Amino acid sequence: MTEKPILRVLAGNDVWPPPVWLMRQAGRYLPEYRAIKDSSGGFIARCMSPDLATEITLQPIRRFGMDAAILFSDILILPWALGQDVRFTDGVGPVLVPIRNAAALDALEPSRVAEATAPVLETIGRLRRALPPACTLIGFCGAPFTVACYMVEGGGSRDFPETRGMAYGEPALFDRLIDMLTRTTTDYLSAQIWAGAEVVMLFDTWAGMLSPSQFLRYVVAPAAAIVSELNARHPGVPVIGFPRLAGLYAGLYAERTGVDCVALDTGTDPARAAASVPDSVALQGNLDPIALIAGGAAMRQEISSIVGALRGRPHIFNLGHGILPQTRPEHVAELVEFLRSC
């Protein structure tokens, strides 16, 4: 049996204390990331440089000894690789030339993805050689609905009216976009696994915005298709799903998609999720990123309550959403130390 704690949990074992990594553990809250960022061109250039992306991925592993490394990349690398114009501007976030009609959708080129993402696969291979033996390498993609949100809206938004308007008003067009993303996401995750990713994660950040019927159609069905095809191509490689803001549906999501682990967001009660998700499916999460900013007794209290609720189940400790840039690295060290002393 593997000695890697994260893989043991994902195989359905309960490991105590739970292994830990944090969403967005590489990034702006680390001075060593900011030092690279200021001298390395844009965000996409950093993602596409195997030297820089390898180094940035390793930074939190060196500093905190996390149980998993997550590839330094972004969910919007896929639209970029498909040929959509994607830019990252400091202080603004991602800006994309939006896809709002059939002509714009037809102009995307799934056949470009393999070549455009070759440097990412090179980074994955280097990481596998560089990581400590107990550390698991996680690859990832955005889930089709969340990626479609950015592609149609042209950037971040509070409630993505253009995207959700397209799903209601032009369902055939929106279905075509989701189907194309389902296929390209499957192939890109499969390539990440061939390159050395030991686990893959699907980030569906905006899953909780949909009506119940659209949740089944645009979140559950694409994830189920991706998981079943990955399981066929790569038996035994676990998939983590993160249907953010959809805690009510954790059990349904787990059962219908076939993921090996459901990542819980901050607002989901872990005990309730544990009651609705089959015992063989691991749970990941779900400390409030703001509690990590606060640190100290308040943070320790929250950690104790999460690990207490999930004790006896396969559990990977994590946040309920990504680390915020104002987080003090000392608080991350405190989190890891406290958890390992539990």
Ligand code: 1CP
């Ligand atoms: O240079 C920079 O600091 C730019 C900030 C940044 C970083 C560090 C962006 C822009 N992306 C990333 C990395 C990233 N993004 C990772 C790598 C792992 C790590 O850093 O440890 C991962 C897994 C993501 C995933 C991601 N990107 C999601 C899904 C998870 C989530 O947080 O909800 C989403 C929605 C994005 C889009 C995105 N990329 C970047 C920003 C600022 C955003 C959010 C835009 C918005 O406001 O909607």
